[in-house]
Amino acid sequence: MPAAIATPSPAWRRLALRTLADDEHATPESPLVRFPLPSAWGIDLYLKDESALPSGSLKHRLARSLLVHGLVNGQITGHTTLVDASSGSTAVSEAWFARLLGLPFVAVVPAGVSVEKVRLIESFGGTVRFAADPCAVSALAAELGAQRGWYFLDQFSLASTATDWRRGNVAEALFTQLAGERHPEPRWIVVGAGTGGTSATVGRYCRYTARETRLAVVDPENSAYFEAWRTGRADVAAGGSRIEGIGRPTVEKSFVADTIDEMIPVDDAHSVAAMQLLAATTGIAAGPSTGTNLAGALLVIERMLRAGETGSVVTLICDSGDRYAGTFYSEPWLREARIDPGEAGRGIRSFLAGSALHHVA
Ligand SMILES: Cc1ncc(COP(=O)(O)O)c(C=O)c1O
Known part of the structure; x- marks a missing residue:
């Protein structure tokens, strides 16, 4: 770090802002990974792997x-x-x-x-x-x-x-990456909400750029957000989510309900089952909120199939499973937490095998 960075002055501020800008330009865009779906469905599911960013999420x-x-x-x-x-x-x-x-x-x-x-x-x-x-x-x-x-x-x-929803954000990046794909404008983008910042940014960007893409926000058990979105009330309280990073006991200021086209409650068993399935199918061990995202994305895909729609769906890999080795990747911890992903996992797998249209979330 240059010594000048410790001086409180306009010069320090310029240097600090330059340091952040240089770091941004030097950071490669996080990759878009394809999740395998039966080819007959005509639907592509992508996960934008935000765990590849330098601080891991x-x-x-x-x-x-x-x-x-x-x-x-x-x-x-x-x-x-x-x-x-x-x-x-x-x-x-x-x-x-x-x-x-x-x-x-x-x-x-x-x-x-x-x-x-x-x-x-x-x-x-x-x-x-x-x-x-x-x-x-x-x-x-x-x-x-x-x-x-x-x-x-x-x-x-x-x-x-604080996040610029017009440009230079995760939504702009994923649309740029999808440009060469067969379905470049996704029907749905599926994300979770902790602060609500990611969902607000994605929802605003889609509207600002006049996309037909709709925004679905997944919400774990014991979060205030689904009820707040459903009722239009901001004074909802809940017990507090166990899926780290998403779901809040109260409605945060950054949660902008009107930017969301649909909210999907996902129980913790389905979040963990989808997290495990992602690891088994792609080798990507991600955190539990990624499981919530994947479970929600599969639900959206199930509905597209029922409606005879083709197209693409995008969701996010939020962080790496390394951060949860002693919790969500530990069988004893899951047992103690009374999270049993068994039945949920079987439902998702049979859906993906094309044998049944199951409720996947
Ligand atoms: C680990 C983690 N933190 C936070 C969030 C939520 O992001 P935001 O705070 O932008 O709502 C997610 C979303 O999926 C997440 O997985």
Whole structure:
């Protein structure tokens, strides 16, 4: 890191912004992977592998946007300590970018977050604070961020505004990658919602560029989002999702319900079954929220088949299964958590074998 980066000045800000821009240009686009479906269906399913980004998840894009937002607003200087609330993935990416700029970073995470994510945050030089109550994570981060010399990155409020939905985002990238395919404009894009930033960005981009593509958002058990979307109410509360990264106990500011064409509730057994199936079918071990995405995408495909439609569907690989070796990839942990993916997995496999139109989510 250049020494000048530690000086609080316009020159430091220019250097910091240049460093982020250079890093963005040097980072290869995450690949689009094809999930095998029976060829007679005439439907192509793609997964955009965001785990290939340098900090290992789709949150790489968000962390960069949040840093740029704080820098151009003049709220981050060369002496700022950064802090955010996270279920882990965002904090890993924020720690990665904080290190790039030479700034200290503190992550406030719920007590149950996987040890793998904690290790990653620390390996990038971040400090981890645990909040016993998952609903208190944001409040603790805000309290720390209010101290002099600190800046609260506030992903849950800012994700959908700090991200540029017009260009340079995940949606633009995937449309560019699909341009040479037989169905270049997907019928559906399927994503999950943590902050809601990814879904808002994808939904806005599709409308802004006048696509016919529709946006489906999958929601795990015990999340407030599906009910909030169904009823149009923002005061919904839920117990709290077990699928790390997606589903929230309350409706976050970045969740923009009106950008979503459809929400699909997915139970945890189907999320895990689809995660396991992805690993068995493609060799890609992804995290559980990717399983939720895949289960939702297969449900959408089942409906396309029923309607006699062909076309493409795109979803995201959000992060790698390495982060869940001791949890979602551990049989004893799954048993203790009372998540049994057996029946769900059999249903999905028989659907994919073309033998039955099952409820896959
Ligand atoms: C690990 C992880 N974090 C977060 C999210 C949600 O992204 P966002 O915060 O943009 O809603 C996902 C979405 O699928 C995810 O898998």
